Amino acid sequence: MNVVVVGGNGGIGSALVNVLAADPKINKLFSFSRCQGAAKTTCDKVIYGFVDLERESSIQQMGNSLEGEELDLVIVASGLLHDQDLKPEKSLRALQMANMQRLFMINSIAPALIAQQLIPKLRKRGRTVFAVISARVGSISDNRLGGWYSYRASKAALNMLLKTTAIEVNRTHPDAIICGLHPGTVDTSLSSPFQKNVPENKLFSPQQSAGYLLDVISKLESDDSGKVFAWDGDEIPA
Template structure:
């Protein structure tokens, strides 16, 4: 049996890989990343796989390899997503919006995670696979948006939540043991949050290890009837 972490090379992805290994010592943990192996995953129960990107072709090729190996998939945690890069930064007002930024964030935050789920369907066992978890964000909640701003990030995460919800409705008919879930990890001390940490209270900025521990705890308690939900790191339901 195996569990997979997509985006295992980032700070939170690494922590999630190690936490899954700690919590499920009998499972093979497969760490997928675009980055070279860091040396953190030297355990015999952690398998590192470098993937060129998260394109449909790359994902399908990996899924084919997995399927040919005769392994069974227990679950997946995907950390695929972005907030900023050298050319892209969260918008404060309408005049900051560009088509390029909107396209980039929708591609990474909504489209790629859904294409990953699509690619993995052939290895989602109808009895053995019990979770597909994608990290999302509370700021993607339409109901909870009281501050505005961050147009591309908010809307791409809202789109992600809707795509996962829609997929959960379809998969509930065929994979009755599966829970598709979006989880808000809280503000974690990684490269994603670094430009914004000066405005965050010390007790609201969490280490990758703590965030990973909390996320895996939520995963452990997911039930099929909860499929399609958006969850806070403390296990409480968040509004869409």
């Protein structure tokens, strides 16, 4: 198997790289991130590359670097909820265009552009998977608390992009599975400000989360394409 992880320097992404690198079924493992100084495994099968998800040309260059490769699994593990300049909005008055644009760029547009580049490189025959880290808060029907306007909307947009992509891809890659994955609450910098009320047994380490997500991926079938699944395998409604 040839595998790509985008966002391989993040909490979940780096855990995915470590778990996959130890899998004897993996032939090549491409790990792309913007952080060139990230910790790297010494495993010979792991090939590191650069990508800036806020630059379309950089995503295109990532695709070009994989020219000639036949891929079996792509996992986009990148995502943005907050940083030093950006916080989840609690009300309409907190909305700012620049923050909304950045969240949509990282969480929605970049995964779509990655799909544009990498899905044509999936093997034409046999089971292949293109998976993106989504979020339960991207479910419109499950939204009971409100708030987090831009993050919720960017993940809902991602889920629609994945569904639409799945319909198109089925025509050329009938065995391909396009899906979103909700990792639960993982003990990373993304969730650290929001862990206060999380039950102890529902705060996962990155290694736990990586294991859960790979287990979900391993059980997906072609009829699951276009859907979003939680870490425990349950389907998340649109």
